[in-house]
Amino acid sequence: MSLYRTIDPASLSLAEWHPYMIGSVIPRPIAWVTTIDEQGHPNLAPFSYFNVFSSKPPIAAFSPSTSARTGRPKDTHLNLLEVPECVIHIVPYDLAARMNITTGEYERGINEIERAGLETLPSEVVRPPRIAGTPVQMEAKVKQILPLGDNPGAGQLVLAEIVRLHLSEFILNEKGLPDPRKMDVIARLGGFWYIRLLPETIFWMKQPRNPAEVLSWHELPEDLKQSRILTAAEIGHLLAHRPPDADKLRHLPAPPDPDTLHRQIQALLPDRAAEAWMLYIQAVQSS
Ligand SMILES: Cc1cc2nc3c(=O)[nH]c(=O)nc-3n(C[C@H](O)[C@H](O)[C@H](O)COP(=O)(O)O)c2cc1C
DSSP: OOSSOOOOGGGSOHHHHHHHHHHHSOSEEOEEEEEEOTTOOEEEEEESSEEEEETTTTEEEEOOBOOTTTSSOOHHHHHHHHSOEEEEEEOBGGGHHHHHHTTSOOOTTOOHHHHTTOOEEOOSSSSSOEETTOSEEEEEEEEEEEEOOSSTTOBEEEEEEEEEEEEOGGGBOTTSSBOGGGOOBEEEOSTTOEEEOOGGGOOOOOOOOSGGGSOOGGGSOHHHHTOSSSOHHHHHHHHHSOOTTGGGGGGSOOOSSHHHHHHHHHHHTTTTHHHHHHHHHHHHHTO
16 A cells, blocks of 8 residues: 555545645745725735745745635735735734634725724835734735636735835844744644744754765664664754764774663754764764
8 A cells, every 4th residue: 555645636626625735735824915905995814825935036925816715806816906015914823813804705895904903004115004913014016916827716826025024023033133932923734723833843953054064874873774762853963963073983883782872862862963973972982
C-alpha cells in the first residue's frame, strides 16, 4: 500500500477539492483588507490566499475568488476595480472573532467595520481606512488584478504595492523591528481551524550562508545516523552545525554505549549544538 493518497484536482468538484487546498498549505497568513467603493463606503474582509512576493518593489498579493455560492465577484474585488487602493492588516488573536464576523457575505455597501464594532484610523497615502488594534497595517496601491479563471471559485489575484507600513509600537524589538515573540497573530489552517502565534511555539534558526558551516550527511558518524534516541529533527540540528574538526569524525571509533551518549547530546539540542558536538568528540576519543 502506498503511504500517500494522490489526488487529481481535475477529478473533483470545487466543493470536494477546496478542503484539500486549504488544508494542505498551512498555516496561511490572513490579509484583513479594507477597501472603499466610488462613493467612499468602506468594506472589510479577510483573505488567506495571501502573502508577500517581493521586497523591492514591496509587493503583496491576495486573491478574492468569484463566489462559489453566488457566482459573483467579492465586494473587495469590485471596490478595487473602482478605487485601486487598500490597507492590508495582519489579524491579532484579540480580534479573531471580529475578523470572522467580517467574512459574512453582506450586501455591498454594508459597513462590516461598524458591524464588528471596530475603530478606524486614517491612512496616510490611500483612501481606505486602517483598522485600529491591528499590529501590522500596510497601505497598498493595486498594480494588477490577474484573473485566474472565470468560473466560481476562481481567484482574482490582486498584486498590490505597499506604499506605507505601520507597525504597532508594542510588537517592536530594541532595533525597531517586528519581534515575532510579541506578535500574538493568527493564521488560517484547514476547515475552520486557526493557529495562534505564541512565544512557546516559535523557534529560532539562522540560515547557513556559507556551505562550510554545515556537515554533509556522509560525514555524520554511523552511530548518529542510526541512533535509536535522536529524532530526525535533532540529527538535522547536528548536521546544521559543523564541528571544528569535522574531517576527523569519520575516523573516530564508535562509542561503546551510543544510547547513553545520544541521550546526553539530546539534552543539549536544539540550542547548544556546538556543545553537543564537543561532548560527542570527547566521549568517543576517550573511549
Ligand atoms: C480566515 C478567512 C480567510 C478567507 N480567505 C479567503 C480567500 O483567500 N479568498 C476568498 O475569496 N475568500 C476568502 N474568505 C471568504 C471571504 O472573507 C468572504 O467571501 C467575504 O464575504 C468576502 O467579503 P467581501 O465580499 O466584502 O469582499 C476567507 C474567510 C475567512 C474567514
